Amino acid sequence: MTNQTVSLTASNIRYLLAVKVLAEGGRVRCVDVARKLNVARPSALRALEYLQSLGVLRKKTEGVWTLTEQGWILADKYRMYYDTVGGLFLRLLPPEADRSSLILSVLAEVPLEKMDEVCERIRQDEQGSEADK
8 A cells, every 4th residue: 555545434444453453363264353343253254355355364274364565564654543533532532422424424524634644633732731731
């Protein structure tokens, strides 16, 4: 996925982050992704195949999926973005809000090349808030 004009939907990002977690713990199979995200196996397979078409995933033998080098880089970026934006939402939104879906929606809407800038602004705001205390 060297072409940064390709954008991921909130759902794509959700799958990518789930694959990252599973890959860190061992092998990744479609059924594992489906179970983790509580979706049907055909839905998980379609999502994995789409990520594969972007060059983010590769299917190995026996139905095992692995992140490509570009996939790891992208997953690490999105994880950092998710955590940074999530911290802001944790402070601003009530617990009953579906924070995860909102975070994923923000990540899908803001162009990837702008997310570093957005996260830096959030960090600066957090540091300013800490200094005010």
